[in-house]
Amino acid sequence: MKYLDGMGALVGQVSPTAAGQLYAEARQSLAGGVTAGLRWHPYLGRPFYATRAEGPYLYDLEGKRYLDFNMANGAVLLGHGHPAVNRAVQLGLAAGILTASETEHHVSLATTLCRVIPCAERVRFAVTGTEANLVAVRLARHVTGRRKLLTFAGHFHGLAEPFLFRAAEGTGSDVPVPASGGVPDTYGQDLVIVPWNDPDAFDRALARHRGEVAAVICEPVHYNAGCIPPLPGFLAHLRQRTQEEGIVLIFDEVLSGFRMALGGAQEFYGVTPDLCTLAKALASGLPLAAICGRADLMEHLSPAGPVAHSGTYTGQLLGVLAARATLEALESPGVYVELGRRAARFYDEAQSIFDRAGIPARIQGLGARFGLYFGRREPVVTWAEAVASDEALHRRFVLGCLKRGLYFHAYLGLPGHAGFSLAHDDDCLDHALNVIETVARELARQ
Known part of the structure; x- marks a missing residue:
């Protein structure tokens, strides 16, 4: 070209x-x-x-x-290459690059996240933002007994089949179509897509799919589109309506996390979701993600509950140590x-x-x-x-x-x-x- x-x-x-x-x-x-x-x-x-x-x-x-x-x-x-992060990673190397092992550092990091992230009563680590969002949606479907997921046009939640859809153009509806080759359109049967910053369209979608929506997931600040903040009151409207309808509200804070406040967009806007996902800035460039949320929801994850989640590289030590150093730096006055x-x-x-x-x-x-x-x-x-x-x-x-x-x-x-x-x-x-x-x-x- x-x-x-x-x-x-x-x-x-x-x-x-x-x-x-x-x-x-x-x-x-x-x-x-x-x-x-x-x-x-x-x-x-x-x-x-x-x-x-x-x-x-x-x-x-x-x-x-x-x-x-x-x-x-x-x-x-x-x-x-922040010095504190580099020193933390060196400690992990000296420990033998522990993988598939729990350590005191995992507990310490989870404790810190429960202190600084408003919705975090329990934490589960993951490797990528995609994985974290998949687990959050799986959890919501289990606890609600429903299947459908409501998302917003252009919001990015990872490169997995449930998220690789876009709103069909010119249909005047929320019909989703695949946004990637190899994605069966059948996945779209459980997906509802509405415009961001449009509370009326959101309410109409909830009415059309009443009793079917397990979770609403959004970027609380639409950074995937550059930077589109929520209009005043929009996040609070999502919170109120999902509570009324028994829907799990998920904030995908993979990009917004730590960006404008230590507690992310949920702290900045004063709206607390049921679950949130973190990645990117969490570990200063090392692969680490997290699902955070209410204890009564999170305790459905295995081994305490029946919702499957595990992985060899889940909470890999180098990322955990980098995240501890990152949060310590961000907590500086x-x-x-x-x-x-x-x-x-x-x-x-x-x-x-x-x-x-x-x-x-x-x-x-x-x-x-x-x-x-x-x-x-x-x-x-x-x-x-x-x-x-x-x-x-x-x-x-x-x-x-x-x-x-x-x-x-x-x-x-x-x-x-x-x-x-x-x-x-x-x-x-x-x-x-x-x-x-x-x-x-x-x-x-x-």
């Missing part, structure tokens, strides 16, 4: 650079030339190959340094006050840059994650508005930033999300704003 990036450079072809040569080799052994589909950068036409990471920075194959505004898809909130100050300043100034340059762009952020929407100036409140963004303008912006050492990832056909870490101090953010202003002015001239 070849195309012009809007700045005169040909992108998307294998070049004689080290990255191009490595990609050519990768395509001979790796499916699609990558180890995960979303690691292919659609604007580069290949993956971004990194050699190391440190603090707020990534380094490519040729040693060029980039200020990272992806941060491992949001998994690294403290910064790459003033962390979230400072994070909020940096975030508000950065988002305000970035928006001002686009406005001054006359670029139709909207930046929406909450805590350390944000979305960029090109081609519009109004707030984005729905998935439909997010996917209607100007992708060509977004591509030109991202490539302009990459040339100047500011790394944004891109997701083919999706709005995507970006973000920073606690390692991004004011100097880093000032540098990012300077790059953004340079690129915005160049786009305006074109």
Whole structure:
């Protein structure tokens, strides 16, 4: 695939650079030339190959340094290679990389999560966010005796069959259709999809499927669409209506967890779900997830109850130790006050840059994650508005930033999300704003 990036450079072809040569080799052994589909950068036409990471920075194959505004898809909130996390992992290595064993560290981490996460009376560890969400839904179906799952358009809950659906276009209904090859449409029979931030549509769906819905699952902040916060009162409405209907409310806090408050979106908005799932920022880039929730629900998990969940790598020690170090750092006094100050300043100034340059762009952020929407100036409140963004303008912006050492990832056909870490101090953010202003002015001239 070849195309012009809007700045005169040909992108998307294998070049004689080290990255191009490595990609050519990768395509001979790796499916699609990558180890995960979303690691292919659609604007580069290949993956971004990194050699190391440190603090707020990534380094490519040729040693060029980039200020990272992806941060491992949001998994690294403290910064790459945080000293406390590194020390914790070294302790795990010294212990022999204990796998499939319970330790005191598992108990300590679970105790901490029960203290800081509002809904957490019990905790069960998992490996990925996908696994955690599957277990949460399985648990809800068992305790309610119902089958159907209600989700929201564009919300991402993992790459497993129950979640790989989208709302059928042009039907005017909540009929789901597969969003991936190989997913039988029969899975969609137990799925209801409604628009985010639309309480009337939500209520109508509950009425149509009364007595059938086991769980409502949502991203309490729709970061998979960049950053679409809930409208005032919307989460409280979900809480009230699910309680009235005997439905389990699940907050998928894989992305929102720890982002704007230690207790995640549920603490920030003051709405407590029955269950929540955590991953990404929990262990500073190491694979670890968690299901948290009410004791009367969680005790249905095996071995106490009949709901199956286990795994050799469940709660792997290195991730548990990294998570303990991460939470200790996040509990330091003033962390979230400072994070909020940096975030508000950065988002305000970035928006001002686009406005001054006359670029139709909207930046929406909450805590350390944000979305960029090109081609519009109004707030984005729905998935439909997010996917209607100007992708060509977004591509030109991202490539302009990459040339100047500011790394944004891109997701083919999706709005995507970006973000920073606690390692991004004011100097880093000032540098990012300077790059953004340079690129915005160049786009305006074109």
